Amino acid sequence: MTPAAIVLGLSYLVAAVLFILCLRGLSGPQTARRGLFLGEVGMLVAVIATLLHREIVTYEWIIAGLLIGSTIGVAISATIPMTKMPERIALSHSFGGLATGLVGVAEFMREGEHLPSFKLAALGFETFLGLLTFTGSIMAFGKLQGVITGAPVTWKGQNVMNITLFFGSLAAIGVVVMHPEMKAVFFGIGAVGLALGVMAVLPIGGADMPVVISLLNSYAGLAACATGFALGSQILIISGALDGSSGLLLSLLMSKAMNRSFANVLFGAFGTSLEPGAATPQLAKAYNEATVEDAGAVLKASQSVIFVPGYGMAVSQAQHAVRDLAAALERRGVDVKHAIHPVAGRMPGHMNVLLAEANVPYDKLFDLDDINDDFARTDAVIIVGANDVVNPAAKTDPKSPIYGMPVFNVEQSRSVIVLKRSMNPGFSGVENELFFSPNTMMVLGDAKKTLLAMIAELKEGH
Amino acid sequence: MSGEWIFNLYIFVLATFVGYQVISRVPPLLHTPLMSGTNAISGISLVASLIAAGSDHRLSQILGCIAVTCATINVVGGFLITDRMLRMFRRKPEPAKGEKALQEGKS
Numbered sequence: 185m186t187p188a189a190i191v192l193g194l195s196y197l198v199a200a201v202l203f204i205l206c207l208r209g210l211s212g213p214q215t216a217r218r219g220l221f222l223g224e225v226g227m228l229v230a231v232i233a234t235l236l237h238r239e240i241v242t243y244e245w246i247i248a249g250l251l252i253g254s255t256i257g258v259a260i261s262a263t264i265p266m267t268k269m270p271e272r273i274a275l276s277h278s279f280g281g282l283a284t285g286l287v288g289v290a291e292f293m294r295e296g297e298h299l300p301s302f303k304l305a306a307l308g309f310e311t312f313l314g315l316l317t318f319t320g321s322i323m324a325f326g327k328l329q330g331v332i333t334g335a336p337v338t339w340k341g342q343n344v345m346n347i348t349l350f351f352g353s354l355a356a357i358g359v360v361v362m363h364p365e366m367k368a369v370f371f372g373i374g375a376v377g378l379a380l381g382v383m384a385v386l387p388i389g390g391a392d393m394p395v396v397i398s399l400l401n402s403y404a405g406l407a408a409c410a411t412g413f414a415l416g417s418q419i420l421i422i423s424g425a426l427d428g429s430s431g432l433l434l435s436l437l438m439s440k441a442m443n444r445s446f447a448n449v450l451f452g453a454f455g456t457s458l459e460p461g462a463a464t465p466q467l468a469k470a471y472n473e474a475t476v477e478d479a480g481a482v483l484k485a486s487q488s489v490i491f492v493p494g495y496g497m498a499v500s501q502a503q504h505a506v507r508d509l510a511a512a513l514e515r516r517g518v519d520v521k522h523a524i525h526p527v528a529g530r531m532p533g534h535m536n537v538l539l540a541e542a543n544v545p546y547d548k549l550f551d552l553d554d555i556n557d558d559f560a561r562t563d564a565v566i567i568v569g570a571n572d573v574v575n576p577a578a579k580t581d582p583k584s585p586i587y588g589m590p591v592f593n594v595e596q597s598r599s600v601i602v603l604k605r606s607m608n609p610g611f612s613g614v615e616n617e618l619f620f621s622p623n624t625m626m627v628l629g630d631a632k633k634t635l636l637a638m639i640a641e642l643k644e645g646h
Numbered sequence: 647m648s649g650e651w652i653f654n655l656y657i658f659v660l661a662t663f664v665g666y667q668v669i670s671r672v673p674p675l676l677h678t679p680l681m682s683g684t685n686a687i688s689g690i691s692l693v694a695s696l697i698a699a700g701s702d703h704r705l706s707q708i709l710g711c712i713a714v715t716c717a718t719i720n721v722v723g724g725f726l727i728t729d730r731m732l733r734m735f736r737r738k739p740e741p742a743k744g745e746k747a748l749q750e751g752k753s
Binding site: 199200203204206207208210211212213216217220223224226227230231234235237239240241242243245246248249250252253254256257258260261262264266269272273276277279280282283284286287289290291293294302397398401404405407408409411412413415416417418419420421422423424425426427428429430431432433434437524526531532533534536537540541543545546547549551 | 650651654657658661662663664665666668669670671672673674675676677678679680681682683684685686687688689690691692693694695696697698699700701702703705706707708709710711712713714715716717718719720721722723724725726727728729730731732733734735736737738
């Protein structure tokens with residue numbers, strides 16, 4: 185081993201340790217920023233060590249890429265609003281996927297025929313997974329943005345076709361390993377990866393996005409791992425494994441929070457709606473439509489209030505109004521908490537970030553298990569654009585598609601105030617009995633406007 | 647030669663265990679920063695992109711350059727935005743100027 189190689193290897197080791205410490209820092213809000221800083225140092229060490237690598241002979245392309253990438257990266261991170269965080273994460277998974285996919289193709293074109301079998305196999309996986317993550321994440325981004333319909337798109341034989349394509353790609357990787365001179369087969373693997381990314385995400389509904397985004401996160405990590413195997417680079421294997429296990433863990437947590445298996449999310453096309461039930465006229469049922477004044481009167485008589493935010497809060501950008509109403513209530517001596525469901529919103533932790541942005545202290549945010557017993561002792565619950573996570577059918581109706589999903593016991597509180605745009609069923613198309621219950625008040629309209637009106641109402645009559 | 651991939655497989659499996667252990671201690675509160683932070687870390691594919699872009703093979707240089715751009719967006723953007731998010735998590739509300747102004751404006 186040359187001294188240069190030893191320095192390179194040790195630098196990568198330092199970077200790997202720093203990455204692990206970075207993730208360990210994220211175990212609490214107090215240590216998180218220091219942890220992240222260690223991660224940044226680790227990345228800097230790894231990049232500088234690589235730039236001094238002897239395999240690098242030209243720097244023009246590198247400098248161009250670094251400059252363009254940094255400019256775009258800084259621009260995106262400085263301007264993007266927190267409500268668009270799921271979109272940004274989806275987009276960055278697609279960049280990560282594209283980078284690994286292209287590196288795979290480049291490596292194959294450069295050295296393909298001289299590589300040993302296991303490296304060829306790794307290259308095949310890298311290209312396949314990278315490009316699949318690329319198009320899959322673009323699709324997820326499109327669904328989140330509303331460019332592509334958020335509803336599941338399904339057709340007959342869809343799953344069979346996807347599975348066939350997947351195993352076909354595995355077989356093709358086998359062919360490439362035996363005949364690396366057949367470049368067309370290698371490109372075929374890449375093309376199938378691109379196609380499969382589109383087809384795998386099309387049938388998945390908007391409400392399942394937290395699982396999909398986590399899963400794509402884990403694919404991006406695995407693609408980086410495959411790169412590590414192909415290049416014999418341990419730092420890539422370690423970082424990819426960290427990313428992969430994080431994505432896997434999050435997708436398991438999200439699936440569990442919906443009481444659904446992985447397979448069900450991926451192949452179930454949940455929320456296809458238009459099953460009997462979705463078509464039943466809702467007008468037939470009576471619900472209490474309430475005004476802001478009615479809601480204000482309930483709040484004035486309350487000693488304890490719990491907010492339950494959902495995706496609707498993100499859509500109407502109501503997090504600051506939630507904070508202001510909570511503050512107004514607290515000034516009246518009311519005990520205020522926020523109940524955060526693991527799958528509320530479109531990505532893990534979505535609601536926490538929005539409320540943190542609105543300057544809500546994090547010790548007011550409670551997880552499902554920590555708060556669910558409190559509802560019975562609570563005077564009023566304000567539901568801000570949440571639906572499935574407060575649907576009692578998940579506990580009572582075995583026929584409901586969301587049966588078994590852990591939900592908030594909001595119906596146990598004295599009164600429930602629901603802020604909702606209209607009486608249409610939510611994203612999943614599942615009807616919610618809670619909205620028709622006698623102690624529920626429906627305040628229809630834009631959540632942010634309603635919240636602001638409620639604040640004014642509280643200030644008026646003391 | 648065959649020893650190398652076994653060795654790398656060991657590293658992969660052990661790193662996955664470490665990752666799983668460390669990440670299972672991250673509270674749901676920080677799941678979005680976790681995802682965006684691991685996304686920045688997986689921008690380590692920048693290292694591989696640099697080697698591709700810095701080679702003497704024309705196609706590899708071009709593909710590598712695009713890959714360097716993409717990976718850099720993730721590294722730079724990922725760390726910056728994660729930090730921006732983490733700065734927002736506070737235990738106590740700041741003596742919010744916005745809130746006071748709002749109060750005065752309303753009353």
